[in-house]
Amino acid sequence: MKIALLGYGRMGQTIEKIAISRGHDVVLKIDKDDNDYDITLADVAIDFSLPSAAFGNITNCLNNNVPVVSGTTGWLDNYDKAVALCKEKNGGFIYASNFSLGVNIFFELNKTLAKMMSNLNQYNVTMEEIHHTKKLDAPSGTAITLAEGVIDNNNNYDDWKLDESDKSTRIPIVAKRIEDVPGTHTVNYESEVDSINIEHVAHNRQGFALGAVVAAEWLVGKAGVFSMNDVLNIG
Numbered sequence: 455m456k457i458a459l460l461g462y463g464r465m466g467q468t469i470e471k472i473a474i475s476r477g478h479d480v481v482l483k484i485d486k487d488d489n490d491y492d493i494t495l496a497d498v499a500i501d502f503s504l505p506s507a508a509f510g511n512i513t514n515c516l517n518n519n520v521p522v523v524s525g526t527t528g529w530l531d532n533y534d535k536a537v538a539l540c541k542e543k544n545g546g547f548i549y550a551s552n553f554s555l556g557v558n559i560f561f562e563l564n565k566t567l568a569k570m571m572s573n574l575n576q577y578n579v580t581m582e583e584i585h586h587t588k589k590l591d592a593p594s595g596t597a598i599t600l601a602e603g604v605i606d607n608n609n610n611y612d613d614w615k616l617d618e619s620d621k622s623t624r625i626p627i628v629a630k631r632i633e634d635v636p637g638t639h640t641v642n643y644e645s646e647v648d649s650i651n652i653e654h655v656a657h658n659r660q661g662f663a664l665g666a667v668v669a670a671e672w673l674v675g676k677a678g679v680f681s682m683n684d685v686l687n688i689g
């Protein structure tokens with residue numbers, strides 16, 4: 455498979471190694487200021503760029519009939535427009551806030567726990583995410599997906615808020631930035647008598663990168679807007 459990497463930073467470089475180890479050719483490595491390239495050289499594109507760049511990269515792929523996998527976070531104000539364009543062009547598109555197998559299992563665990571806690575008003579939920587200091591967005595895309603998983607499955611919450619909540623129906627998300635941390639997410643239910651915590655700790659970026667390559671392999675030849683649940687057949 456011929457792969458275009460849109461964004462050649464920490465994730466782009468990790469994805470390149472995994473793609474090559476799985477027998478793929480990386481035919482384009484696009485980074486900032488690379489404006490003049492032919493995306494149709496690739497069978498599929500993998501975008502891990504910047505919040506400000508992702509939507510432009512995705513629309514370029516869809517307008518040129520190149521299926522695209524995006525892991526960039528912080529651009530979701532434009533997600534519905536990307537979905538509409540994908541449908542209009544009969545293209546292929548997958549966005550996931552987190553491509554790792556472990557986090558996608560964790561997302562399902564979070565939804566199940568949220569359902570179990572829905573009638574237990576003595577517990578309040580909070581979330582914490584920890585990432586490296588170079589991360590541009592907060593809260594992380596993964597933390598937002600976790601919060602949405604609780605909101606959709608628990609009657610006590612209707613929104614989330616970064617840092618302290620000023621309203622009991624808003625899930626407070628605390629975002630911490632610590633040198634070199636690849637990604638830790640904790641969901642905590644707290645009552646007066648006890649705490650229940652579920653946590654996912656990424657040890658490195660390999661899980662995110664492998665998931666993105668597996669998603670790209672799966673997407674080629676398909677038309678539609680998909681999620682990692684489709685790729686992994688879970689949920």
Ligand SMILES: NC(=O)c1ccc[n+]([C@@H]2O[C@H](COP(=O)([O-])OP(=O)(O)OC[C@H]3O[C@@H](n4cnc5c(N)ncnc54)[C@H](O)[C@@H]3O)[C@@H](O)[C@H]2O)c1
Binds near residue numbers: 524550
């Ligand atoms: N979904 C996931 O599983 C997952 C995992 C890790 C990171 N991420 C997200 O992926 C994104 C990238 O993370 P990273 O750690 O590799 O960041 P990074 O800063 O190391 O890399 C981003 C690269 O994009 C480049 N870039 C800037 N403008 C561009 C453009 N127009 N086209 C292409 N590239 C451009 C930058 O120069 C940089 O090299 C972030 O949004 C991050 O939150 C998602």
Ligand SMILES: O=C(O)C1=N[C@H](C(=O)O)CCC1
Binds near residue numbers: 596
């Ligand atoms: O390193 C990052 O940046 C990460 N971003 C994603 C997010 O925002 O959830 C996934 C984890 C790593």
